[in-house]
Amino acid sequence: MATAYSPTNFVNPLSINTRSHDKPLFDPLKTTTSFLGSTHKLRPTSLQFNQPDTHRRSAVVAVSDVVKEKKVKSSSNLLITKEEGLELYEDMILGRAFEDMCAQMYYRGKMFGFVHLYNGQEAVSTGFIRLLKKEDSVVSTYRDHVHALSKGVPAREVMSELFGRTTGCCRGQGGSMHMFSKEHNLLGGFAFIGEGIPVATGAAFSSKYRREVLKEADCDHVTLAFFGDGTCNNGQFFECLNMAALWKLPIVFVVENNLWAIGMSHLRATSDPQIYKKGPAFGMPGVHVDGMDVLKVREVAQEAIGRARRGEGPTLVECETYRFRGHSLADPDELRDPDEKARYAARDPITALKKHLIESKLASEAELKAIEKKIEEVVEDAVEFADASPHPARSQLLENVFADPKGFGIGPDGRYRCEDPKFTEGTAHV
Amino acid sequence: MAAIFQGIGAATALSPTPSNFFDSKKLLLPSRRSLSGRKASFVVVRSDGSTNFGSGSRSQKAQKLITNAVATKPDSAASTSASKPGHELLLFEALREGLEEEMDRDPNVCVMGEDVGHYGGSYKVTRGLATKYGDLRVLDTPIAENSFTGMGIGAAMTGLRPIVEGMNMGFLLLAFNQISNNCGMLHYTSGGQFKIPIVIRGPGGVGRQLGAEHSQRLESYFQSIPGIQMVACSTPYNAKGLMKAAIRSDNPVILFEHVLLYNLKERIPDEEYICNLEEAEMVRPGEHVTILTYSRMRYHVMQAAKTLVNKGYDPEVIDIRSLKPFDLHTIGNSIKKTHRVLIVEECMRTGGIGASLTAAITENFHDYLDAPIVCLSSQDVPTPYAGTLEEWTVVQPAQIVTAVEQLCQ
Numbered sequence: 001m002a003t004a005y006s007p008t009n010f011v012n013p014l015s016i017n018t019r020s021h022d023k024p025l026f027d028p029l030k031t032t033t034s035f036l037g038s039t040h041k042l043r044p045t046s047l048q049f050n051q052p053d054t055h056r057r058s059a060v061v062a063v064s065d066v067v068k069e070k071k072v073k074s075s076s077n078l079l080i081t082k083e084e085g086l087e088l089y090e091d092m093i094l095g096r097a098f099e100d101m102c103a104q105m106y107y108r109g110k111m112f113g114f115v116h117l118y119n120g121q122e123a124v125s126t127g128f129i130r131l132l133k134k135e136d137s138v139v140s141t142y143r144d145h146v147h148a149l150s151k152g153v154p155a156r157e158v159m160s161e162l163f164g165r166t167t168g169c170c171r172g173q174g175g176s177m178h179m180f181s182k183e184h185n186l187l188g189g190f191a192f193i194g195e196g197i198p199v200a201t202g203a204a205f206s207s208k209y210r211r212e213v214l215k216e217a218d219c220d221h222v223t224l225a226f227f228g229d230g231t232c233n234n235g236q237f238f239e240c241l242n243m244a245a246l247w248k249l250p251i252v253f254v255v256e257n258n259l260w261a262i263g264m265s266h267l268r269a270t271s272d273p274q275i276y277k278k279g280p281a282f283g284m285p286g287v288h289v290d291g292m293d294v295l296k297v298r299e300v301a302q303e304a305i306g307r308a309r310r311g312e313g314p315t316l317v318e319c320e321t322y323r324f325r326g327h328s329l330a331d332p333d334e335l336r337d338p339d340e341k342a343r344y345a346a347r348d349p350i351t352a353l354k355k356h357l358i359e360s361k362l363a364s365e366a367e368l369k370a371i372e373k374k375i376e377e378v379v380e381d382a383v384e385f386a387d388a389s390p391h392p393a394r395s396q397l398l399e400n401v402f403a404d405p406k407g408f409g410i411g412p413d414g415r416y417r418c419e420d421p422k423f424t425e426g427t428a429h430v
Numbered sequence: 431m432a433a434i435f436q437g438i439g440a441a442t443a444l445s446p447t448p449s450n451f452f453d454s455k456k457l458l459l460p461s462r463r464s465l466s467g468r469k470a471s472f473v474v475v476r477s478d479g480s481t482n483f484g485s486g487s488r489s490q491k492a493q494k495l496i497t498n499a500v501a502t503k504p505d506s507a508a509s510t511s512a513s514k515p516g517h518e519l520l521l522f523e524a525l526r527e528g529l530e531e532e533m534d535r536d537p538n539v540c541v542m543g544e545d546v547g548h549y550g551g552s553y554k555v556t557r558g559l560a561t562k563y564g565d566l567r568v569l570d571t572p573i574a575e576n577s578f579t580g581m582g583i584g585a586a587m588t589g590l591r592p593i594v595e596g597m598n599m600g601f602l603l604l605a606f607n608q609i610s611n612n613c614g615m616l617h618y619t620s621g622g623q624f625k626i627p628i629v630i631r632g633p634g635g636v637g638r639q640l641g642a643e644h645s646q647r648l649e650s651y652f653q654s655i656p657g658i659q660m661v662a663c664s665t666p667y668n669a670k671g672l673m674k675a676a677i678r679s680d681n682p683v684i685l686f687e688h689v690l691l692y693n694l695k696e697r698i699p700d701e702e703y704i705c706n707l708e709e710a711e712m713v714r715p716g717e718h719v720t721i722l723t724y725s726r727m728r729y730h731v732m733q734a735a736k737t738l739v740n741k742g743y744d745p746e747v748i749d750i751r752s753l754k755p756f757d758l759h760t761i762g763n764s765i766k767k768t769h770r771v772l773i774v775e776e777c778m779r780t781g782g783i784g785a786s787l788t789a790a791i792t793e794n795f796h797d798y799l800d801a802p803i804v805c806l807s808s809q810d811v812p813t814p815y816a817g818t819l820e821e822w823t824v825v826q827p828a829q830i831v832t833a834v835e836q837l838c839q
Contacts, residue, residue, distance in 0.1 A: 169621070174619040187587055188616065190612075192611060197577075199584035202587070202588070203587065209566060209590060213540075235574075235577075236580065239574035242574070243572060400617055403681055404679060409757070417709075418762055422793055
């Protein structure tokens with residue numbers, strides 16, 4: 001099984017950071033062989049998907065010398081301990097079960113608005129975020145519940161937020177697309193395409209600043225910026241790749257390429273659909289990885305996060321994945337080809353990990369069942385907790401508009417500078 | 431970019447020193463990106479801040495312009511004696527001094543923007559700071575407004591206090607998403623968890639024939655974004671004080687500077703001071719009518735005030751300074767005294783600051799008014815290039831005089 005995971009195809013980008021001119025690794029021909037989204041077909045069909053072996057062998061198309069040398073020496077990164085395996089499994093099950101519960105609660109009228117579920121993409125969140133330290137930052141998108149959970153935000157707080165209750169991680173003021181946790185350094189769900197990437201770049205800049213200006217030598221915090229294939233056609237993506245590479249910021253750009261930007265096929269939207277190739281264009285490694293395989297994602301993540309932590313600069317990682325549900329719960333999902341959906345459903349990352357754990361005797365069926373049971377309880381508890389939590393009071397409305405209430409015209413003594421009743425009524429009561 | 435030399439050109443008129451074009455020790459600024467093919471191909475900025483512009487015809491224009499802009503600052507213009515307390519500097523130097531003091535005070539304060547570092551800022555507000563603090567604290571960014579503004583926000587969320595410079599305020603339209611969604615709303619949507627102590631600043635307003643895009647008054651666009659504060663500086667004294675206050679504020683603050691005011695000279699205290707971000711400034715106490723203004727229009731108003739005084743009127747002039755929130759305390763007290771309000775602004779007529787101010791005054795002080803509020807704003811046109819058309823776009827002192835006369839009938 002382990003061999004199936006070993007990446008075989010490497011590309012050295014126009015290597016600015018790495019210097020081994022004696023080893024010409026750059027072979028542009030190899031990059032094009034295995035990418036799912038072939039430019040020749042708008043709906044990549046049978047040919048590629050019926051050849052899982054081909055796909056697997058070349059799932060990681062990469063990267064710098066650094067990565068290559070490491071992998072040539074050993075493929076040990078793919079090996080996990082039992083504890084790690086169970087942790088990954090638990091995190092993925094939590095993501096899946098939580099999102100399924102969200103769908104239920106949405107249809108039951110417990111949560112409203114746009115709710116974007118993560119089903120199918122769990123390997124990316126788990127593969128990356130579980131490798132982080134608490135001080136590391138995560139910047140997410142509107143599809144952010146599972147990133148929050150992986151980063152350690154309690155399911156109770158996320159569910160309460162979705163229910164719009166005061167116990168939510170943002171006191172009910174954020175909602176599905178705006179999950180934040182200062183404690184866990186979740187810098188946000190950002191609801192517009194691409195707007196989180198500059199914020200992530202800023203967080204990475206802070207790390208560098210703290211290390212180099214404030215001389216906090218131990219500050220090696222890394223920021224992960226998650227976004228989708230649609231975002232990769234947005235200016236902020238390119239602008240931030242440039243800045244991150246320019247200043248060698250400790251950031252990893254994680255593309256969750258699920259092939260669809262709502263109803264726009266990635267292949268119809270993008271002149272060159274191989275997103276990872278845009279990394280080398282900016283002087284950073286670009287890696288393509290099978291986003292349906294948590295172990296492969298984890299391996300690439302380890303390398304990319306390590307690079308960032310060592311101060312070697314950013315990496316662009318394209319995780320090819322698929323969402324099992326519509327864009328949001330408001331999306332009837334009638335456009336995507338049922339065959340395509342079925343193909344990816346067959347590659348469910350959770351099923352794959354389960355198979356791997358059992359086949360490699362890392363865990364027994366019973367142990368995995370126990371995890372599933374435990375998570376079921378966690379999610380049930382989250383719903384009960386959220387449901388029992390209070391709705392925000394009227395007095396909460398104007399809190400948190402300004403960090404400093406002077407923004408409302410309130411003086412240092414806590415009273416309005418203008419005490420005219422017309423002014424004070426109906427504005428801020430902080 | 432084309433706008434850059436405008437403000438410096440204006441300095442010629444203010445500069446007390448005679449022409450001294452070539453001096454290799456002084457900073458030489460080639461207009462390498464000058465778009466308009468101006469005759470002026472070089473500017474000499476002397477270390478004392480005075481500036482000479484390398485074109486006779488432009489200097490004349492600048493001369494004319496500056497009499498318009500700052501004709502009424504008798505107190506500061508006459509100050510020559512070195513024995514007076516405080517020190518004399520230009521507005522852009524005052525901003526720089528405030529910035530430098532705050533950077534000395536707090537290592538988390540940093541600057542980012544286009545050409546803020548090695549070039550020293552398009553209007554020299556950050557001159558020399560990169561040398562003193564290094565390239566990371568004074569960060570030259572690529573031309574990517576939305577992204578570097580967002581980067582400032584991300585940095586602010588994670589403990590820094592960045593000052594983001596819009597090379598020209600108009601360029602910040604390209605950063606509108608970050609300013610609105612993340613600067614303005616993120617503290618709220620995060621349930622108060624993340625603060626965004628950022629300052630966004632830059633030169634705006636109608637300059638001298640800079641064309642429509644470089645002559646924008648963004649305060650009208652920004653004012654309805656929840657969660658941000660806005661201030662406009664108008665003198666070296668308040669420029670420095672507001673800059674320091676904005677940096678220390680935990681709220682995101684947009685500091686509006688005016689392209690034509692950078693070379694105003696004033697004597698300011700040597701000792702440290704900060705201004706209140708939420709407070710209006712009483713420029714001239716009076717009895718007959720309250721004139722509310724801010725930024726460059728303050729000088730048009732003061733010019734008109736001279737005429738008005740000669741005609742027997744006693745106007746009260748208030749520089750509102752805080753564009754959000756309005757200082758309704760000071761404004762209200764004045765209205766309760768004069769019962770008449772004239773608003774003079776450079777902002778757009780429709781949906782501008784004046785419109786909001788009118789609404790706020792009507793809502794809160796209607797009972798004290800003896801006459802309807804009069805609001806003089808810029809015309810709702812893209813600022814034309816031609817000098818005459820441009821002049822008719824913004825409010826001129828004569829219009830202010832007429833308005834007061836009518837209001838006080």
